[in-house]
Amino acid sequence: MESYTVAVPSLPGCVSERSIRDEVLVYTEETIAGYVEMARKLGKPIPVEVSVPLYTSNAGT
Numbered sequence: 265m266e267s268y269t270v271a272v273p274s275l276p277g278c279v280s281e282r283s284i285r286d287e288v289l290v291y292t293e294e295t296i297a298g299y300v301e302m303a304r305k306l307g308k309p310i311p312v313e314v315s316v317p318l319y320t321s322n323a324g325t
Contacts, residue, residue, distance in 0.1 A: 265283060266283065267281055267282065267283050268282055268283070268285050268288040269281045270289070270292045272292070272295075272296060274311040274312075275299050278296060278299045280292040280295045
């Protein structure tokens with residue numbers, strides 16, 4: 265079964281995995297929002313947004 269994983273380098277532990285590419289992108293946005301919300305509640309610093317290139321790979325090809 266194929267799956268897609270997205271990790272957010274500036275947010276340690278912020279990872280999303282789904283079997284459908286479009287879903288993993290949507291869930292990653294939700295994961296980021298949850299991470300930021302929890303960091304605020306805990307009084308933790310929120311990393312500054314940085315742009316990184318989108319890397320995709322076809323491991324099976």
